[in-house]
C-alpha cells in the first residue's frame with residue numbers, strides 16, 4: 001500500500017508519534033475548528049498522523065493537514081458495548097470525510113456488524129483498517145481478517161476497572177507476531193511512549209496527555225493536593 005510506504009518513511013524520520021485529537025465531550029474545546037487546529041499544531045510539531053473522532057471534526061482537520069488521518073466514530077448503542085465505528089454507515093461516512101485509515105472496535109464482543117464485514121467495507125472504501133484491540137486473541141483474529149494495523153487501544157476498557165499503566169505485555173505480544181502495532185491507551189508521558197517503541201510498537205498514539213486539557217489539569221490538581229503540607 002502506497003500509504004504505508006510514505007508513512008513508514010515518516011515514522012523512521014520523525015519517530016512514530018500519532019496524536020489523538022479528541023477533546024473531552026462537551027468541553028469548550030469540543031468544536032471542529034479547535035480539533036482541526038489541534039491536529040494542525042500536532043503535525044507542525046512532528047506528529048506523523050492524527051486520530052480524529054466524528055465526521056465534522058474530520059472534515060475540518062482534512063482541510064488543514066495532509067498527513068494520514070485515522071478516523072473513528074464513537075456511538076453508544078443500546079444493545080452492544082462496542083463504541084468505536086460499529087456500523088457500516090460509519091465507515092462510509094468517515095471515508096467520505098477524508099479518512100485514510102479507519103479504526104474500529106476489534107474486540108470479540110456482541111456487535112451489530114461483524115469485524116469481517118467492517119474490515120471488508122473499509123477496504124472497499126480504499127482505506128486501511130486499524131483494529132482497536134484488547135487482547136492478543138483480538139489482534140490475531142483481526143490480523144487474519146486483513147486489518148493492516150493492530151492497536152492496543154481497548155486494553156483495560158473491556159472490564160470494570162481501568163488500570164493506570166499502559167499494557168506493555170500486549171504491545172510486546174502483538175509485535176512479536178510481526179503485526180504493525182500502534183501502542184495506544186494511557187501512554188501518558190514521553191518516557192512511556194518511548195518504552196512502547198522499545199517493546200516493538202511501530203508507532204504510539206497519545207491522546208489525553210496532549211489534547212485533553214481537563215485530564216491534564218486533574219493530574220496536576222491531584223498531585224498538588226497530595227503535596228499539600
Ligand SMILES: CC(=O)N[C@H](C=O)[C@@H](O)[C@H](O)[C@H](O)COP(=O)(O)O
Nearest residue numbers: 020153157184185186187206207208
Ligand atoms: C478506550 C477508548 O475509547 N479510547 C479512545 C479511542 O479513540 C480515546 O478516548 C483515547 O483517548 C485514545 O485511545 C488515546 O488514548 P489516551 O487518551 O489514553 O492517550
